[in-house]
Amino acid sequence: MTPSSSIAAPGAVPGHEATDDHGHHPSYLTDGTTVKSWLLTVDHKRIGIMYMAWVLLFFLVGGIFALLIRIELLTPGPTIMDAMTYNRVFTLHGIVMIFLFMIPAIPAIFGNFMLPLMLGAKDVAFPRLNLLSLYVYLAGAGFALWGMLNGGLDTGWTFYTPYSAHTTTSVAPVLFGAFIIGFSSILTGMNFIVTAHTMRAPGITWFKMPLMVWALYATSCIQVLATPVIGLLLLLVTAENLFSLGMFDVARGGDPVLFQHLFWFYSHPAVYIMVLPAFGVMSEVVATFSRKNIFGYRAVAYSSVGIAFVGFFAWGHHMFVSGQSTFNAGVFGVLSMLVGVFTAIKVFNWVGTVYKGAVEFSTPFAYFCGFLFFTVFGGMTGIAVATVSLDVPWHDTYFVVAHFHFIMVGATIMAFLAALHYWFPKMFGKMYHEGWGLVSAALIILGFNATFIPQFLVGNAGMPRRYYEYPERFQALNVASTAGASLLAFGFIIIAIYLTYALVYGERADNPWNSKGYEWLTASPPPTHNFIGPQPTYPEEPHFYVDPNTGKGEVSDV
Amino acid sequence: MSSAHVTPGSVPGPKLAAHFASLEVQKHAARLGMWLFLATEILLFAGLFACYAAYRFLFPEAWAACSRELDLTMGTVNTVVLITSSFTAAMAVHYAKVGKNKMVGHMFVLTLLMAVAFLVIKYFEYKHKFEVGTLPGRYYFYEGIQLPGAPLYFTVYFASTALHGLHVVIGMTVLMFSTVRAYRVGDFSANNYTMVELGSMYWHLVDLVWIFLFPMLYLV
Numbered sequence A: 001m002t003p004s005s006s007i008a009a010p011g012a013v014p015g016h017e018a019t020d021d022h023g024h025h026p027s028y029l030t031d032g033t034t035v036k037s038w039l040l041t042v043d044h045k046r047i048g049i050m051y052m053a054w055v056l057l058f059f060l061v062g063g064i065f066a067l068l069i070r071i072e073l074l075t076p077g078p079t080i081m082d083a084m085t086y087n088r089v090f091t092l093h094g095i096v097m098i099f100l101f102m103i104p105a106i107p108a109i110f111g112n113f114m115l116p117l118m119l120g121a122k123d124v125a126f127p128r129l130n131l132l133s134l135y136v137y138l139a140g141a142g143f144a145l146w147g148m149l150n151g152g153l154d155t156g157w158t159f160y161t162p163y164s165a166h167t168t169t170s171v172a173p174v175l176f177g178a179f180i181i182g183f184s185s186i187l188t189g190m191n192f193i194v195t196a197h198t199m200r201a202p203g204i205t206w207f208k209m210p211l212m213v214w215a216l217y218a219t220s221c222i223q224v225l226a227t228p229v230i231g232l233l234l235l236l237v238t239a240e241n242l243f244s245l246g247m248f249d250v251a252r253g254g255d256p257v258l259f260q261h262l263f264w265f266y267s268h269p270a271v272y273i274m275v276l277p278a279f280g281v282m283s284e285v286v287a288t289f290s291r292k293n294i295f296g297y298r299a300v301a302y303s304s305v306g307i308a309f310v311g312f313f314a315w316g317h318h319m320f321v322s323g324q325s326t327f328n329a330g331v332f333g334v335l336s337m338l339v340g341v342f343t344a345i346k347v348f349n350w351v352g353t354v355y356k357g358a359v360e361f362s363t364p365f366a367y368f369c370g371f372l373f374f375t376v377f378g379g380m381t382g383i384a385v386a387t388v389s390l391d392v393p394w395h396d397t398y399f400v401v402a403h404f405h406f407i408m409v410g411a412t413i414m415a416f417l418a419a420l421h422y423w424f425p426k427m428f429g430k431m432y433h434e435g436w437g438l439v440s441a442a443l444i445i446l447g448f449n450a451t452f453i454p455q456f457l458v459g460n461a462g463m464p465r466r467y468y469e470y471p472e473r474f475q476a477l478n479v480a481s482t483a484g485a486s487l488l489a490f491g492f493i494i495i496a497i498y499l500t501y502a503l504v505y506g507e508r509a510d511n512p513w514n515s516k517g518y519e520w521l522t523a524s525p526p527p528t529h530n531f532i533g534p535q536p537t538y539p540e541e542p543h544f545y546v547d548p549n550t551g552k553g554e555v556s557d558v
Numbered sequence B: 001m002s003s004a005h006v007t008p009g010s011v012p013g014p015k016l017a018a019h020f021a022s023l024e025v026q027k028h029a030a031r032l033g034m035w036l037f038l039a040t041e042i043l044l045f046a047g048l049f050a051c052y053a054a055y056r057f058l059f060p061e062a063w064a065a066c067s068r069e070l071d072l073t074m075g076t077v078n079t080v081v082l083i084t085s086s087f088t089a090a091m092a093v094h095y096a097k098v099g100k101n102k103m104v105g106h107m108f109v110l111t112l113l114m115a116v117a118f119l120v121i122k123y124f125e126y127k128h129k130f131e132v133g134t135l136p137g138r139y140y141f142y143e144g145i146q147l148p149g150a151p152l153y154f155t156v157y158f159a160s161t162a163l164h165g166l167h168v169v170i171g172m173t174v175l176m177f178s179t180v181r182a183y184r185v186g187d188f189s190a191n192n193y194t195m196v197e198l199g200s201m202y203w204h205l206v207d208l209v210w211i212f213l214f215p216m217l218y219l220v
């Protein structure tokens, strides 16, 4: 019934569906092997895999830019490039990482793959729209990259006006590319919301949905509600740059601060688009490897929605120093801290899950530990920068850079890698080498700390962000940061090697963790329509582990 | 996902995609998806409304003077035209539900004609502005109003009406598909009218946005 199966295997009986219940069931990977059967597939699992290929490619591109930045900052003066090139490099690093990697990474890859499986559905609600979102994403990426190669862009990823209205670099194509990518994000979000509402298998009530689904649901709500606003804004700035319409240009009566309001109205919630799916992944991982049902399931589920909600009322904390009244700044500060409260609820419940659990210290769990550290530390520095009196000296220094890398990049990367390792057997039916997994996890967590802790220090000492040259006294910390970045890069190279190896030579694996998540109820890798034969039933909650001593399962609703 | 197979000769009817549990669910999904999509469209315009509000607050005099420059008659006629077209679009849904495919087509043709009328009137409004110079940003050369913020008013005016106009065109394309289907295939019926329904929901959005834009730009 999918194009992949309509490309009949040689010798297939006409009209006979290759995926029907007939003894031999190809997995989604082998059901149709032509290029066309991949490019035109509407199978959410194949779309997830294709997203993975592209997103990883862009991660590599963004990572190379990151290393270039760090190399340039090794010495106080010019090192390998001139100032203008530097401006372009950090802008491209930010844009590629945010729009092409962080936002789609977990939802588009693991969300696409797992959400229908976790709901006992055969696919997402709108499979063709799902495929479209992939191509829209690629079209946007094409525009953006084309602009980057043709002159680049030197505004920073925040595109602040009036500078972005006047610079002669390729603002228009890159902004337009970002606008298109926004469409893709909206399509994915809509699809997930409708899927969660209409496609839950009998037995899966709202409060029996896996927490990953709750997190994706909350993320999707943000995507649908916030992205249109930035879409409009990007269009206006594009027009501004091309035709000088004056919308956000002081010289023509426009108000750049209005731009900032609209920009952060999206971009603050956008940071939760990146980090909420990470929270979802971690809830799954922590339950599996503690062999316990998640502690305080409802609290974790509700707090995702809570974060999504208050996330819309915190944007003003990015504008403490742009002439906001003290009263406004205070209100935005307090609203921002509410996010911290919801995050803390999650953290307590994760820790409560590990407590007295039968912990299996595998690679995904190692990433969970790193994640916990980055989230707590990054979150606390968030509370610090949300305090107006503290943010005034820290604003636009490396302290802020370190804060958002810790919480946003640190937490998301940990979750991304945890998801990659946790679901690798699910997606490919193969197992990787645990030893190498743990070694690279250690390298990455270490490298990340070594990269960004010096940035907290150098920022606190007063080094501004986005500067190309700096005084001698900041050099030691910058060298430390660059060294950490090299360690980080090294860790990623190792992962790339052993995962590629596992893909080809890995041992057959079905459910190596004995996980009780719903997605493991089908074969690994799953067949094309996710389930063979009658639909599975869902009498229990996901992650309903039975205590070997008492013989009792733990019900999650506390 | 392609729809389930229809045996040749059977009555063309609603098609159940393989991944849905029932037609009911499928219809529910389509409608929910459309509502979400319409919400994003409204938020898109909400950004422009925010710009409008902010600048109106900053430049009250220019805003008042400029809105008086617009042609109230043309604006009013256009409002009436659009509201009427929304009515005929709703009628199309009614006829689809009772299976009167020809009437569905007729209603949509009427809707489309009014959409064209709307665009023609808009064209004359734009033409006039290009002639007298009430244009956005640096293209502004109108002598009549020399208040600070006046060019900005026309930036907002052109941005919102152009974006709305684009939606009119998209809506027309969507309705055209349904029209052709109603005349040619004629398979709309009591349990197969989702396409007509979603199309006219989109058209109501186009109407609704204009109902906000009209008083904002022309009246206050």
Ligand code: HEM
Pocket (backbone or CB within 6 Å): A158, A271, A272, A274, A275, A317, A318, A336, A337, A338, A339, A340, A343, A378, A379, A381, A382, A383, A384, A385, A386, A387, A391, A394, A395, A396, A400, A403, A404, A407, A408, A409
């Ligand atoms: C939970 C996930 C969080 C993520 C992903 C995140 C991400 C970010 C990002 C990307 C920026 C920098 C934007 C830029 O200027 O380029 C930033 C800045 C900021 N964050 Fe967070 N943040 C998070 C949590 C928090 C929390 C909980 C608070 C407050 C309690 C907070 C307060 C701030 C403030 C005040 C700034 C602006 C600092 C300045 O520019 O002076 N953040 N954050």
Ligand SMILES: [Cu+2]
Pocket (backbone or CB within 6 Å): A267, A268, A271, A314, A315, A317, A318
């Ligand atoms: Cu923020």
